[in-house]
Amino acid sequence: MRVIQKYGGSSVATIDLIRGVAKRAISAKNEGHEVVVVLSAMKGETDRLLHLAHSMHPDPEPREMDNILSTGEQVSIGLFALACQAMGEKVKSFLGFQAGVKTDDIHGRARVTDLDPARIRTELAKGRVVCVAGFQGVDRHGDITTLGRGGSDTTAVALAIALKADLCEIFTDVDGIYTTDPHICSNARKMDRISYEEMLELASLGAKVMEIRSVELAMNYGVQIHVRHAHSQATGTLILKEDSEMEKTPVRGVTLSVNEARVTLLKVPDQPGVAARIISLVAKAGIVVDMIIQNRSFSADHASTKLTDFSFTVPLTDYPKTIELMEATGHEIGAESVLGDDNIAKVSLVGVGMRNHAGVASLMFQALAKENINLSMISTSEIKISCVIEKKYGELAVRALHDAFELDKPIA
Amino acid sequence: MRVIQKYGGSSVATIDLIRGVAKRAISAKNEGHEVVVVLSAMKGETDRLLHLAHSMHPDPEPREMDNILSTGEQVSIGLFALACQAMGEKVKSFLGFQAGVKTDDIHGRARVTDLDPARIRTELAKGRVVCVAGFQGVDRHGDITTLGRGGSDTTAVALAIALKADLCEIFTDVDGIYTTDPHICSNARKMDRISYEEMLELASLGAKVMEIRSVELAMNYGVQIHVRHAHSQATGTLILKEDSEMEKTPVRGVTLSVNEARVTLLKVPDQPGVAARIISLVAKAGIVVDMIIQNRSFSADHASTKLTDFSFTVPLTDYPKTIELMEATGHEIGAESVLGDDNIAKVSLVGVGMRNHAGVASLMFQALAKENINLSMISTSEIKISCVIEKKYGELAVRALHDAFELDKPIA
Numbered sequence: 148m149r150v151i152q153k154y155g156g157s158s159v160a161t162i163d164l165i166r167g168v169a170k171r172a173i174s175a176k177n178e179g180h181e182v183v184v185v186l187s188a189m190k191g192e193t194d195r196l197l198h199l200a201h202s203m204h205p206d207p208e209p210r211e212m213d214n215i216l217s218t219g220e221q222v223s224i225g226l227f228a229l230a231c232q233a234m235g236e237k238v239k240s241f242l243g244f245q246a247g248v249k250t251d252d253i254h255g256r257a258r259v260t261d262l263d264p265a266r267i268r269t270e271l272a273k274g275r276v277v278c279v280a281g282f283q284g285v286d287r288h289g290d291i292t293t294l295g296r297g298g299s300d301t302t303a304v305a306l307a308i309a310l311k312a313d314l315c316e317i318f319t320d321v322d323g324i325y326t327t328d329p330h331i332c333s334n335a336r337k338m339d340r341i342s343y344e345e346m347l348e349l350a351s352l353g354a355k356v357m358e359i360r361s362v363e364l365a366m367n368y369g370v371q372i373h374v375r376h377a378h379s380q381a382t383g384t385l386i387l388k389e390d391s392e393m394e395k396t397p398v399r400g401v402t403l404s405v406n407e408a409r410v411t412l413l414k415v416p417d418q419p420g421v422a423a424r425i426i427s428l429v430a431k432a433g434i435v436v437d438m439i440i441q442n443r444s445f446s447a448d449h450a451s452t453k454l455t456d457f458s459f460t461v462p463l464t465d466y467p468k469t470i471e472l473m474e475a476t477g478h479e480i481g482a483e484s485v486l487g488d489d490n491i492a493k494v495s496l497v498g499v500g501m502r503n504h505a506g507v508a509s510l511m512f513q514a515l516a517k518e519n520i521n522l523s524m525i526s527t528s529e530i531k532i533s534c535v536i537e538k539k540y541g542e543l544a545v546r547a548l549h550d551a552f553e554l555d556k557p558i559a
Numbered sequence: 560m561r562v563i564q565k566y567g568g569s570s571v572a573t574i575d576l577i578r579g580v581a582k583r584a585i586s587a588k589n590e591g592h593e594v595v596v597v598l599s600a601m602k603g604e605t606d607r608l609l610h611l612a613h614s615m616h617p618d619p620e621p622r623e624m625d626n627i628l629s630t631g632e633q634v635s636i637g638l639f640a641l642a643c644q645a646m647g648e649k650v651k652s653f654l655g656f657q658a659g660v661k662t663d664d665i666h667g668r669a670r671v672t673d674l675d676p677a678r679i680r681t682e683l684a685k686g687r688v689v690c691v692a693g694f695q696g697v698d699r700h701g702d703i704t705t706l707g708r709g710g711s712d713t714t715a716v717a718l719a720i721a722l723k724a725d726l727c728e729i730f731t732d733v734d735g736i737y738t739t740d741p742h743i744c745s746n747a748r749k750m751d752r753i754s755y756e757e758m759l760e761l762a763s764l765g766a767k768v769m770e771i772r773s774v775e776l777a778m779n780y781g782v783q784i785h786v787r788h789a790h791s792q793a794t795g796t797l798i799l800k801e802d803s804e805m806e807k808t809p810v811r812g813v814t815l816s817v818n819e820a821r822v823t824l825l826k827v828p829d830q831p832g833v834a835a836r837i838i839s840l841v842a843k844a845g846i847v848v849d850m851i852i853q854n855r856s857f858s859a860d861h862a863s864t865k866l867t868d869f870s871f872t873v874p875l876t877d878y879p880k881t882i883e884l885m886e887a888t889g890h891e892i893g894a895e896s897v898l899g900d901d902n903i904a905k906v907s908l909v910g911v912g913m914r915n916h917a918g919v920a921s922l923m924f925q926a927l928a929k930e931n932i933n934l935s936m937i938s939t940s941e942i943k944i945s946c947v948i949e950k951k952y953g954e955l956a957v958r959a960l961h962d963a964f965e966l967d968k969p970i971a
Contacts (some may be wrong), residue, residue, distance in 0.1 A: 162614045196634065202574045204641040211644070211652060215637035218630035222608065225627035229616040232623070241622060245701050266701075288677075289657055 148313040149271075150175055152183040153281065153303035157320045158377035159223050160190035167378065168318075169230035169272040172276055175244065176236070178485045181271045183310065184278040187229055188191035188219025209254030213283075213293045217243070220280035220299070223274040224259055227278050238276040241266060243283035244291070247309075248302060250284035256295035257284055259302075259364075262309040263547045297358020308368045317357065318377035323384030324349065324356055326554040330544045334555040338399065339382070342389035348497040348531045352402035362386065375519045397504035398552040403545050405538055407437060408466035409458055409524065410473055412482035417455040424480055425457060425473075432472055434465040438493075438526045438533065457482075458524060460535065463489060491523065492541030495500050495533040496548060508532050514551035518542055560725040561683075562587055565597040565693065565715035569732045570789035572602035574858060579790065580730075581642035585687055588648070593683045595722065596690040597715040598629025621666030625695075625705045629655070632692035639690050650688040653678060655695035655936055656703070659721075660714060662696035668707035669696060671776075674721040681898050691704040691718060695852075709770020716773045720780045727782050729769065730789035734956070735796030736761065736768060738966040739813040743954045746967040750811065752793070753888055754801035757811055760909040763812035774798065781862045801911045809916035810908045815957050817950055819849060819937065820878035820901035821870055822885055824894035829867040837885075844884055846877040850905075850945065852937045869894075870936060872947065875901060904953030905934065907945040908960060920944050926963035932956055 152172055159165045168184070176182045196215050200207045207215075224240040231238035247263035256398065272278045281299025284292050294301050300317060309314040322337050323347065329335040341349075343366035350359045356374055365372050366388065375383025393399065415421055422441060429436055439459045461469045466489050473485045494515075501507050508525075511532055515522065520543070524535035536544055564584055571577045580596070588594045610626050612619045619627075620812050636652040643650035659675035681688045693711025706713050712729060719727040734749050736758065741747040753761075755778035762771045768786055777784050777798065789793025805811065827833055835851060841848055850872045873881045878901050885897045906927075913919050920937075923944055927934065932955070936947035948956055961967065 160872060162611065165615070199574065199634070199638060200641055203577070203638050204645045207641050208644055211637045211640040214640075214654070215634050218633050221630050221633075222611070225623045226611060226615050228623040228626075229612055229619050235815055242626070242703070258857050291654070336900045531833060 148179075149181040149183075149310055151183050151185060151218055151303050151307045151310070151312045151315045152318060153299055153316065154187065154318045154377055155299065155320065156187040156190040156193070158318055159186055159227070162226070165223070166230045169227055169234060169236070170249075170523075171377075172278075173231060173234060173236050181275050183267060183271070183312070184227065184276065185281045185306065186220060186223040186278060187281050187299040188223055192219040192222070210290060213254045214289050216293055216325070217227050217280070217283040217291050220282050224278045224280045231276055236276055237274060238278065239270045241276045242280050243448075244285035244289075246279045246306070247456070248305065250286055250292045250294070252286035252288065252292065254290075254292055257286065257292035259294065259305045262305050264306065264309045266416060267310065267481055295360075297361060299360035300358050301364060304364045304372070307370045308364070312370070314373060316373045316375060318375060319356060320377065321356060322360065322376045322379065322381060323374050324386075324400075326399065326402065327545055327549050331403065331545050332401075332524055332549045335549065336555050336557065338384050340385045340387060340393065341399065342393055342499050343386060343410035344389060344530055345393070345497050345499055346386050348495075348528075349400050349402055351520070352404055352493070352497065352531075352533070354497045357386070392558065394500045394503055396552075396558055397498055397500040397507045398554065399498035399500070400496070401545050401548045401552075401554065402495045402497065403541050404493045404495075405541055406463045407460040407491065407493055408463050408487065409460050409491055409535060410469050410478055411456060411458040412473060412480070413456055413484040413486060414454040414483035415457045416481045417453040421480060422457065426459070428472065428476055428522055429459070429461070429469060432468065434461050434469055436461055438524055438535065440524050440526065460491075460493070488523075490538045491535050492538045492544070493533050493535050494541060494544040494548065495531055496552070497531050499530050501530050501532070510551060511548060514547045515544055518543055518547050560591075561593040561595075561702045561722055563595050563597060563719045563722070563724045563727045564730060564791055565711055565728065566599065566730045566731070567711065568599040568602040569603070570597055570730055571639070574638070577635070577638050578642045581639055581646060582649075583789075584690075585643060585646060585648050589687055594681060594688050594817070595683070595718055596636040596639065596688065597693045597711055597718065598632060598690060599711040600635055600694050604631040622702060625666045625703050628705055629692070629695040629703050632694050636690045636692045641911050643688055648688055649686060650690065651682045652690045654692050655714070656697035657700075658691045658718070660696035660717065661870070661879050662698055662704045662706070664698035664700065664702065664704065666702075666704055669698065669704035671696060671706065671717045674717050676721045679718075679722065681912070684874070701942055707772075709773060712770050712773035713776060716776045716784070718780050719782045723944060724782070726785060727777070728785045728787060731768060732789065733768060734788045734793060735786050735793065736798070736812075737746040738811065739957055739961050741816065742962045743815065743957050744813075747961065748967050748969065750796050752797045752799060752805065753811065754805055754911050754914065756801060756942055757909050758939070760800050760907075761812050761814055764905070764907045764909065764943070764945070765814055777861060791927070804970065806912045806915055808964075808970055809910055809919045810966065811910035811912070812908070813957050813960045813964075813966065814907045814909065815953050816905045816907075817953055818875045819872040819903065819905055820875050820899065821947060822878070822881050823868060823870040823871050823891065823898040824885060824889055825868055825898060826866040826895035827869045828893045829865040833870065833892060838871070840884065840888055841871070842879065842883060843874065846873050846881055848873055849893075850936055850947065852936050852938065852969050872903075872936070874903070900935075902950045904956070905945050905947050906953060906956040906960065907943055909943050911942050913942050913944070920939070922963060923960060926959045927956055930955055930959050
């Protein structure tokens, strides 16, 4: 088998941990596999480099930032290779550009455009362990780029595709993907298998184990991912194509996000194009909108004049800027006033089975009502239902939903 | 003018110092020059990385070591670029491979084989300050190499050649090249000008300001170097072609080296090939021999049998290994016994004027004799005389010679 193993920053945080990772890679090789290891920077190193850069410039140029940040992974792979050699193993390390990771030139969040693994193939054929610096590539100018948050996962998946690997293992500091956050819900259950679509929704909704882009890439090319603990032999969670087994239950996971805020424009003219104008104003300011809800306002004093209330959620960090923007421009759109609420939480249910199971929303609303939790916004997609509630009820809502849908019980 | 400015590790040790260096480069640009800055790693960074690598492997593979070590300069240039940008200056940083620094594949002490500065020229033409990571290049496989000790000086000189620069400034933590070490001799004098040949001898003899290879390179291509203090506007020392002015005085500098030890084989057969056999044994063990002296032994008991005493010096760190080697193999060569002395110092006089001035050796020996300093070995080259003496007399000898040749007085 040809195996890609990716280890995150906490798994290579110290000399000893890197040694452990090297041992694990070598033992996979001794089982007869071809092994390509992708490493992140040692935990803390990226923060150290960010701090240095920010002491020099409040808003560092992304190209220079990439030069600086990419050194973290560079040191990791060098140390990993030395660890293998100290154990008598043949190994070769490659930087992103040496591994053939070509990207566009959007520094700081570059996309992999091509991957030519010629040098990796050569070294694998020589019986060597290969290790590759995650998170980095090279653009058409020959400049170093980085792939943004979770970029090492993307490197691993891209290598799995280019090398036609049989498996892509993502080693991390958790056992796998859980039905919900075990810190919130003590009977959260580790799932054996999850579909790409579910993983994408979970990642979008705040599950931090895998980054969205790498899951998308894996989905597009059908790369099977095994998320597992770096310091345990236990099986983790497989991320793979949806199957009939997964569809047997309507809901597979519950997530909680407390990093959003709601903005509401009251009494906006209910005319075509108004929503587009509001959202494009926000987008132009570089703010990403999540939920959008338009409610026809039925209060007596303006029912006849066709007015509507318009709400949307934005990341908490962009909340003050958004309120400011709306207060400055809301009157142009004709809004009467602008309201905001940063005291909210979003609780969501995810599951491919929702497509075929009716009554999920109904059971969700009942379970929340039973706890006297009021819903201020609701949005749905094919395999997801999200509700915005008061922040203080967030964890209670997660536990109530986890119980209501019996997520602690393995799929029969 | 097109100017190369190289700053060493102590000149970029902190965020503030890097800012100072950026200011200096920008002010050179504002004077109308095209400026290319070459940087070393922040002081302490290389040691940190070496320590990490050595905790992983007692004898790290040079290729992996180069990957790890080259990150030091990579961070420096990123921070320098950010410093320039924070001051509103246009700047672009380049890693060795981006700057076109091609080398052979001898990792850890690679030689520059070619330098294609196309990208640098483009950026200079756009009116940008360019900064380049010193100490590093890329070999024909696309692997990162480092140029060994003082490698950033070599990068600077190689860039000066490739870019046909008008001047190559080496900024360091001393004012320039002195007639001798000011810590030993309080009236040591900073020289305004020194020839390549003299600088080469001084560097070989322990002067640490410039590394030999970069001086050789500068000499071969006639690149004028200005060694000066990074935090002072004062003129330093120009390193350039020998001229008649320099030849007016016989001696230009005095050096002291206490990093050698002497090994003597007693009563070796005085036959052709014996010296070669001894030295090749030592060389095969990777030990670099400096002085070699063969003395016909005239003691009564073996005058008729054609025996000789054979002495050489080796670096102090290789002394135990050399003694061991000679004791193990000396009998094969026919030596009666092996003696050693690690309690020695080498004091040397350097000056292109020696070629034309007689009596330098004689005055040197007199000056040392006057202080009752005994000479155990003497060696000479065209522009240098070295004497091995007891270590405890080292500094006294330097002062005595500095006085005897009146080196504190500027050339008339």
